[in-house]
Amino acid sequence: MILITGGAGFIGSVLVRQLNEAGRDDIIVVDNLASSEKWRNLVKARYADYLHRDRLHELMQIGRLPWRLEAVVHLGACSSTTERDADFLMHNNFHYSRDLCRIALDAGARVINASSAATYGDGSLGFSDAPELTPRLRPLNMYGYSKQLFDLWLLREELDTTVASLRFFNVYGPNEYHKGDMQSVVAKAFRQIGESGRLCLFRSDRAGLADGEQQRDFVYVKDCAALMCWLLQRPDIGGILNVGTGQARSFNDLAHAVFKAMQRPCRIEYVEMPAALHGKYQHYTCADMTRLRGTDCPVGFTSLEDGVQDYVCNHLMQDDPWL
Numbered sequence: 198m199i200l201i202t203g204g205a206g207f208i209g210s211v212l213v214r215q216l217n218e219a220g221r222d223d224i225i226v227v228d229n230l231a232s233s234e235k236w237r238n239l240v241k242a243r244y245a246d247y248l249h250r251d252r253l254h255e256l257m258q259i260g261r262l263p264w265r266l267e268a269v270v271h272l273g274a275c276s277s278t279t280e281r282d283a284d285f286l287m288h289n290n291f292h293y294s295r296d297l298c299r300i301a302l303d304a305g306a307r308v309i310n311a312s313s314a315a316t317y318g319d320g321s322l323g324f325s326d327a328p329e330l331t332p333r334l335r336p337l338n339m340y341g342y343s344k345q346l347f348d349l350w351l352l353r354e355e356l357d358t359t360v361a362s363l364r365f366f367n368v369y370g371p372n373e374y375h376k377g378d379m380q381s382v383v384a385k386a387f388r389q390i391g392e393s394g395r396l397c398l399f400r401s402d403r404a405g406l407a408d409g410e411q412q413r414d415f416v417y418v419k420d421c422a423a424l425m426c427w428l429l430q431r432p433d434i435g436g437i438l439n440v441g442t443g444q445a446r447s448f449n450d451l452a453h454a455v456f457k458a459m460q461r462p463c464r465i466e467y468v469e470m471p472a473a474l475h476g477k478y479q480h481y482t483c484a485d486m487t488r489l490r491g492t493d494c495p496v497g498f499t500s501l502e503d504g505v506q507d508y509v510c511n512h513l514m515q516d517d518p519w520l
Contacts, residue, residue, distance in 0.1 A: 198245065198264045199429070200306075202227040202253070202273030202297070207373040208311070208365070209272040210238035212422040214520050217243045219426060225264065227253050227273060234375040237519050257296055261304065268307035268429050271297055277379055278315060278340045279473075290343035295350055298360060307432045308359070309425055312348055314366040314414070314441070314482055315341030324414075325485045326364060326439045328352055337479070348437050358435045361428050363421075366441035366484050370418030370504070371512040371520040382448065383415075383505055386455045387513045395464040396455070398448050403480055408467040409449035414441035414484045417504035424496045434492055441484025442498040454502045458509035 199216065203209040204226030213224055222243035229250045230236050239247075250273060256262055274290045294310060301308045317324050318335045331352060336342045344364075351357045369381035386396050398409045421440055428434060449465065456463040470478065499507070512518040 198223050198225055198266050199268045199270065200225045200227060200262070200264070200266055200301075201270045202250070203311075204228055204244070204272070205230060205235040205238050205247075206272060207238075207370075207376060208368060208418055208421055209270070210235075210242060210372045211370065211418050211520055212270065212272070212425055213239070213242045213244060215419075215422045215426050238372045238375070241519060253297075254293070257300055260300070262300060266301065266304055266306040268309065269297065269301040270309045270425060270429075272311045274311065274343075275340065276313075276376075278338050280340055283339045286339050286343040287346075290340070291346040291350075294347045298347075298351075298356075302356070302359065307429060308361070309428055310347065310360060310362040312362045312364045312437060313341060313344040314364050314439070314484065315479075316345040316348065316364060317341075317479075317482065320479060320481050323485065324439065324483055326437050326488055328357060328437065331437060351437070356435075357437060359432075361435050362437045363425070363440045364437060364484070365421060366414040366416050366439070366482055368416055368418050368421055370508050371518060372418070374518065381415075382451060383455060383508060384513065386452060387459065387509060390455060390459055390461055394461065395466055396452050397466050397468045398452060399470040399474075400467045401480075402470050402475065402478075406480065409452070409465060410447045411478075412445040412447050412481045412483070413451075413479075414443070414445055414482050415451065415501050415504070416441045416484075417499045417508070419507075420496060420498050420504075424494070427494060427496055431492075436488070438489050439484035439486055440489075441482075441486065442500070443484050443486040443490075444501075445481060445483035446501045450501060451505070454505040455509060457502075458506045459514075 205228035224244040227248045369383040400408045
């Protein structure tokens with residue numbers, strides 16, 4: 198059995214579908230569907246059982262899980278970078294992750310965890326996933342800090358050779374429709390262009406940086422899932438690993454790609470950045486992919502233009518957009 202927390206969510210549901218394509222449906226999906234639209238992400242998926250997040254937590258209190266688990270992929274966490282309840286994030290993103298990891302390892306299961314590029318803070322120390330850099334990182338928000346705490350725990354317990362903790366950069370793609378304001382800029386751009394024919398981007402608040410030239414490492418969700426499928430077959434590969442393309446692209450680049458995929462003329466309007474983001478905004482991210490490229494990983498990463506084209510044309514513009 199493969200247990201996937203957050204299995205009805207964005208990255209998790211795409212992973213379930215790719216495992217299905219590889220012939221695997223011995224999957225336990227753990228999530229909290231509540232009244233959200235996340236259930237739609239599971240309609241086309243095949244899996245053995247669904248478990249509410251709280252029920253998994255109850256089972257964890259017993260000290261063991263009632264399945265013979267081959268692997269645990271822990272993607273279930275609060276992903277909101279604006280969440281202000283630090284105690285909630287400490288419990289949900291750190292303690293819960295740590296305890297699940299320990300129980301899974303005790304059961305002999307492979308563990309893959311979702312970390313985040315938010316751990317890098319303002320990027321002033323670079324974006325290397327080398328272990329020695331992790332203790333020096335200073336995240337800009339509590340979400341990033343909660344993810345860093347797990348990575349620090351892995352290093353302290355010397356589990357980084359066993360567990361793969363993946364620092365996802367700016368992921369976009371199908372099955373994020375339920376995420377509301379936390380959807381990718383690609384999804385928001387598609388909706389805004391469809392409604393108004395134009396796209397609003399933040400003005401630059403940094404001297405010498407032109408409007409819309411803030412840069413991110415945008416990575417396609419299908420590539421993230423393909424990487425995790427490979428890592429499930431390679432328990433010998435562990436550590437804190439960046440997951441990105443290794444190339445920084447501007448929001449202007451992204452805008453042009455979306456307009457092109459939609460076959461619309463490019464109309465960009467620059468607006469002031471909200472005061473709440475000042476001092477907490479990453480102007481540049483770019484995954485250092487040296488460590489992953491040093492393995493025999495066969496997964497390639499889709500260019501921004503090709504990823505946006507696939508997402509817009511084969512998902513966002515379809516009547517049934519779910520993967």
